[in-house]
Amino acid sequence: MRTAELVMALCLAAFSAYLMIKSAELPIGWIPGEGPGGGAFPFWLGAVMMLCCASTLYKWYRRSSPQSLSSEPYMDKDTLRMFITIGGSLTVMIGAIHFIGVYFSLPLFLMFYLRFLGRHSWPLVAGVAIITPVFTFFFFEIALLKTLPKGFTEPLFYPLYDIFL
Amino acid sequence: MEILNLLVGGFAVAFEPLNLGLVIFGCTVGLFIGAMPGLGSVNGVAILLPMTFLVPPTSAVIFLAAIYYGAMYGGAISSIMLGIPGASTAVATTFDGRPLALKGHADKALIAAAVASFVGGTISVILFTAFAPPLAEVALAFGPPEGFALMIMAFATFVGLGGDDVAKTLFSICIGLALSAVGLDIISGEPRLIFFDLPGFFHGINFLVLAIGIYGIGEMLWTVEVSKGNVEMSKATVSVARLITALKEISKTWKTMLMGSFLGYFVGILPAAGATPGALMAYGIAKSTAKDPDSFGKGNIAGVVAPESANNAASTGSMLPMLTLGIPGSPTTAILLGGMVIWGLEPGPLLFINHTEFVWGLIASLYAANLFALLINIAFIPAFIMVLKMPFTILAPIIFSLCVVGGYVPTQDMHDVWLMLIFGIVGYLMRKLDYPLAPAVLAIVLGPIAEPAMRQSLIGSHGDVMIFFNRPIAGTIMVIAILLLLMPVFKMIRDRYKSKPGPGQPV
Numbered sequence: 014m015r016t017a018e019l020v021m022a023l024c025l026a027a028f029s030a031y032l033m034i035k036s037a038e039l040p041i042g043w044i045p046g047e048g049p050g051g052g053a054f055p056f057w058l059g060a061v062m063m064l065c066c067a068s069t070l071y072k073w074y075r076r077s078s079p080q081s082l083s084s085e086p087y088m089d090k091d092t093l094r095m096f097i098t099i100g101g102s103l104t105v106m107i108g109a110i111h112f113i114g115v116y117f118s119l120p121l122f123l124m125f126y127l128r129f130l131g132r133h134s135w136p137l138v139a140g141v142a143i144i145t146p147v148f149t150f151f152f153f154e155i156a157l158l159k160t161l162p163k164g165f166t167e168p169l170f171y172p173l174y175d176i177f178l
Numbered sequence: 179m180e181i182l183n184l185l186v187g188g189f190a191v192a193f194e195p196l197n198l199g200l201v202i203f204g205c206t207v208g209l210f211i212g213a214m215p216g217l218g219s220v221n222g223v224a225i226l227l228p229m230t231f232l233v234p235p236t237s238a239v240i241f242l243a244a245i246y247y248g249a250m251y252g253g254a255i256s257s258i259m260l261g262i263p264g265a266s267t268a269v270a271t272t273f274d275g276r277p278l279a280l281k282g283h284a285d286k287a288l289i290a291a292a293v294a295s296f297v298g299g300t301i302s303v304i305l306f307t308a309f310a311p312p313l314a315e316v317a318l319a320f321g322p323p324e325g326f327a328l329m330i331m332a333f334a335t336f337v338g339l340g341g342d343d344v345a346k347t348l349f350s351i352c353i354g355l356a357l358s359a360v361g362l363d364i365i366s367g368e369p370r371l372i373f374f375d376l377p378g379f380f381h382g383i384n385f386l387v388l389a390i391g392i393y394g395i396g397e398m399l400w401t402v403e404v405s406k407g408n409v410e411m412s413k414a415t416v417s418v419a420r421l422i423t424a425l426k427e428i429s430k431t432w433k434t435m436l437m438g439s440f441l442g443y444f445v446g447i448l449p450a451a452g453a454t455p456g457a458l459m460a461y462g463i464a465k466s467t468a469k470d471p472d473s474f475g476k477g478n479i480a481g482v483v484a485p486e487s488a489n490n491a492a493s494t495g496s497m498l499p500m501l502t503l504g505i506p507g508s509p510t511t512a513i514l515l516g517g518m519v520i521w522g523l524e525p526g527p528l529l530f531i532n533h534t535e536f537v538w539g540l541i542a543s544l545y546a547a548n549l550f551a552l553l554i555n556i557a558f559i560p561a562f563i564m565v566l567k568m569p570f571t572i573l574a575p576i577i578f579s580l581c582v583v584g585g586y587v588p589t590q591d592m593h594d595v596w597l598m599l600i601f602g603i604v605g606y607l608m609r610k611l612d613y614p615l616a617p618a619v620l621a622i623v624l625g626p627i628a629e630p631a632m633r634q635s636l637i638g639s640h641g642d643v644m645i646f647f648n649r650p651i652a653g654t655i656m657v658i659a660i661l662l663l664l665m666p667v668f669k670m671i672r673d674r675y676k677s678k679p680g681p682g683q684p685v
Contacts, residue, residue, distance in 0.1 A: 078343065
């Protein structure tokens with residue numbers, strides 16, 4: 014936990030610094046008669062964020078915050094495994110949307126999760142993996158007219174567009 | 179009298195078939211969401227908001243408000259049956275609800291929670307009806323300086339009363355505001371904060387991307403971690419005879435109910451407080467004023483009644499500043515506010531003049547939602563108990579899928595889906611280190627309103643900062659905000675002079 018507190022504060026401080034640099038691309042000073050320039054608002058927010066991180070780091074050094082005293086692991090083995098599997102499968106799923114589209118990526122993700130993490134029976138897995146995308150299609154594409162990304166599988170949907178739209 | 183006329187008009191809107199249907203549907207969905215361990219109103223509203231683009235804006239807001247209401251009722255169900263709070267707002271309900279269930283009185287606890295929620299909800303909606311119009315009238319005189327001062331006060335309440343680490347709270351507020359500044363500079367129109375020069379940042383960061391990331395993906399990761407291992411489910415036997423004896427016993431706690439309702443309502447109005455501390459405070463007061471404080475925590479029915487009446491009252495209370503001033507009182511109302519801005523129903527005093535029908539329709543729908551939530555809750559207790567048996571490994575992937583689709587729909591840009599995933603994962607990691615995340619969500623919703631208000635004020639005053647202090651209303655609010663910001667310093671000094679540390683703030 015102690016290390017995690019340190020690493021998180023450092024990462025957030027780095028982000029604050031990046032934010033300040035990025036804001037400085039616009040005027041951050043006081044424009045006479047008009048008030049702050051376009052970059053001032055985020056620039057000073059970044060500065061306050063930096064101070065907050067500094068305070069967290071100081072408490073870490075002094076060992077005066079609960080996290081900096083805790084010797085409990087930030088993530089135990091089970092949690093870490095869960096975090097990597099779920100986070101990883103989500104990343105793969107979202108990445109795959111660019112290529113095979115939502116309607117192939119989602120069922121694959123659902124199948125993976127239900128079968129390998131949930132150990133559910135195949136009929137249930139198949140049921141959820143089919144109903145979720147079908148519902149999504151009718152709800153978003155037909156009712157809301159919001160097209161979801163389909164990657165190279167787009168031509169497969171032309172007949173469906175012809176029928177429903 | 180005028181208020182009654184407006185309310186009657188509101189009921190005409192609320193009882194339109196579509197709206198009434200959505201109230202009932204929303205209550206049911208909300209009850210289910212609330213009943214699931216870990217999921218509460220804020221998660222339901224964030225994940226389902228993209229789906230409400232299907233219906234007209236008024237109906238969409240009514241639907242979301244009904245979910246909010248239903249989830250407040252439903253939170254008690256898993257608190258009592260599993261001992262796991264259905265949402266953070268129902269934490270206090272576990273203290274006595276769980277012992278009651280373990281003693282075989284689960285039905286009594288569930289009914290007490292439903293009745294208390296109903297009383298809390300009804301009292302607070304009546305208070306809401308009475309307070310909203312005059313407050314909106316006062317707020318009509320507000321200009322950009324007052325608006326900005328109010329937002330500063332909202333953020334200051336988080337620092338002063340939030341009870342979390344001050345530096346981490348402040349960080350959360352600032353990062354939310356900074357993320358809201360991404361896109362085009364509102365005054366000069368120049369591109370601003372285009373991180374890594376990715377074109378996806380030109381259209382800014384939609385508040386839903388952060389809200390779904392944190393309350394959808396982050397929350398699910400959190401829940402999967404917390405709900406590891408097996409939990410024991412209590413049994414509930416329901417019969418009419420038991421229902422009547424239970425109601426008799428519950429009716430004896432009317433004083434506690436009234437106390438919880440009023441307390442919850444006023445705590446709910448404060449921006450940082452909301453339903454969770456409201457419920458904890460009501461529990462504390464019920465315990466300390468009881469004749470038999472020792473029986474609390476061992477299954478005292480008043481220990482269920484107090485927090486449940488308070489959390490429902492608080493959820494209505496938090497709608498008051500959101501609708502009249504445009505300052506949300508809770509994360510859920512912050513997301514509602516963001517949604518309303520998308521639909522062109524910008525909250526604030528003008529809403530009461532320009533969209534009278536919508537405002538009163540919404541208020542009337544709260545009365546209806548309250549009643550339906552009670553009826554559905556009591557009639558379908560067995561169904562909700564079945565939901566609790568549903569394994570989380572089925573629910574979680576479906577919710578992840580909804581998050582991905584819901585994150586894509588508002589802007590139709592894959593860039594936002596990636597961003598949502600990052601927010602979800604980073605949010606989860608930050609939450610593990612006790613960074614509060616609600617302030618960030620509030621800030622990203624308020625940021626696009628706060629920055630123009632500040633800069634317009636300053637342009638109006640030719641760059642004179644004193645404009646925020648010279649005007650009587652803005653000045654008063656600013657002074658309160660500064661006092662709230664200094665609260666942690668006062669506390670530190672007090673603690674240093676006292677040998678004994680003060681009582682801990684409920685988180």
